[in-house]
Structure formats: structure tokens, C-alpha cells
Amino acid sequence: MRSALLLSLVFFSMNVWSTVTVDQLDCPTQFEGKVKEVMDELGPSNPLSTQKVIFDNRATLKGNAADTVSLDVLKHGPFDIETGEDYLVQMRGEKLCWIEKI
Numbered sequence: 001m002r003s004a005l006l007l008s009l010v011f012f013s014m015n016v017w018s019t020v021t022v023d024q025l026d027c028p029t030q031f032e033g034k035v036k037e038v039m040d041e042l043g044p045s046n047p048l049s050t051q052k053v054i055f056d057n058r059a060t061l062k063g064n065a066a067d068t069v070s071l072d073v074l075k076h077g078p079f080d081i082e083t084g085e086d087y088l089v090q091m092r093g094e095k096l097c098w099i100e101k102i
Contacts, residue, residue, distance in 0.1 A: 027090035027097035029063030035083050036068070040075065049075040055089065071096050
């Protein structure tokens with residue numbers, strides 16, 4: 001029983017660690033932006049619910065980012081995003097790699 005618990009904890013922690021250790025080479029686009037709008041998806045909420053976040057691009061630091069960037073972000077994920085706040089955003093294509101408040 002103990003080994004099963006330990007094994008499950010190790011397994012689930014690997015998923016979290018992979019989110020934290022994203023290398024900048026894996027995320028070729030980087031910009032500083034202000035959150036213009038956060039829109040929740042319609043329907044019932046569940047652990048995989050997403051919200052659409054619209055950014056005004058203030059400065060492209062790396063790669064190509066449009067003047068307005070729209071990303072789908074997990075609503076109950078590791079990132080808490082607030083309208084009107086400035087963020088450093090790293091992305092690959094239209095997928096979020098990392099975001100942090102600046």
C-alpha cells in the first residue's frame with residue numbers, strides 16, 4: 001500500500017515538474033502584454049475548463065507576436081490571470097508555455 005502511494009505521488013509530481021521546467025527554446029515567442037479581457041467558456045465547469053485571455057501586446061521580446069494575442073488558458077490551472085494586469089508571456093504557436101505577472 002505504501003509503495004503504491006509513493007509511486008502515484010511520484011507519477012503526479014512529474015506532470016507538475018514538466019510544466020515548471022519548460023525551456024525557452026521550446027517557447028519561441030515571448031512578449032509583454034496587458035490583459036484586455038478574460039472570457040470564461042460556456043457550459044459546466046470542470047477541472048479542464050478553459051478561459052480565453054485577450055492580451056494587448058506591449059512589447060515583443062522574441063519571435064512574432066501580433067498586436068492582440070488570444071490564448072486559451074486552464075481556468076483552474078497554475079496561473080491566476082487578472083484583467084488590466086501586465087504579464088510576461090511565453091508561447092509556442094497559439095499554446096501557452098509560461099506566464100508571469102510583471
